Amino acid sequence: MPDTPAQTSITLDFKHDTLRIHKATLDYLGNPGHILLFGNPDKIALFVLRDDGSDCDSIDVAPYMRGKSVELRSSLYMQRWLSWNDALKGDRTYRIYGKKSEIQDVVQFNLAEAVELAKWVPV
Numbered sequence: 001m002p003d004t005p006a007q008t009s010i011t012l013d014f015k016h017d018t019l020r021i022h023k024a025t026l027d028y029l030g031n032p033g034h035i036l037l038f039g040n041p042d043k044i045a046l047f048v049l050r051d052d053g054s055d056c057d058s059i060d061v062a063p064y065m066r067g068k069s070v071e072l073r074s075s076l077y078m079q080r081w082l083s084w085n086d087a088l089k090g091d092r093t094y095r096i097y098g099k100k101s102e103i104q105d106v107v108q109f110n111l112a113e114a115v116e117l118a119k120w121v122p123v
Helices: 023-028 075-083
Strands: 009-013 018-021 034-040 045-051 069-073 093-097 106-110
Touching: 009 023, 018 075, 023 069, 034 075, 093 106
Parallel strands: none
Antiparallel strands: 009 018, 009 093, 018 069, 034 045, 045 106
């Protein structure tokens, strides 16, 4: 049976202003020490790029590691991304599956493809 790579994904938690970059995405990027985040409101897309730390806007991921994923908190970014897609609600959490770019070390996430995560309700 062939080894199938896990699907790259992120989670946008608008209630807690948190972006989670999941392990499979970090693995695809080669588990970088630094990343760059870019957004394109015209494409309604976010991009996560591997960086060597030389860019002044790069993010050192080590302080933000939570288990095997990275959690970044920013109300400014989260509100900006929320404004790009009227279908998203500010008190919800969404998962977005990524598209691996032909350009290595880049993953694109389309906010129009966000899937709302169900709230867990105890039985």
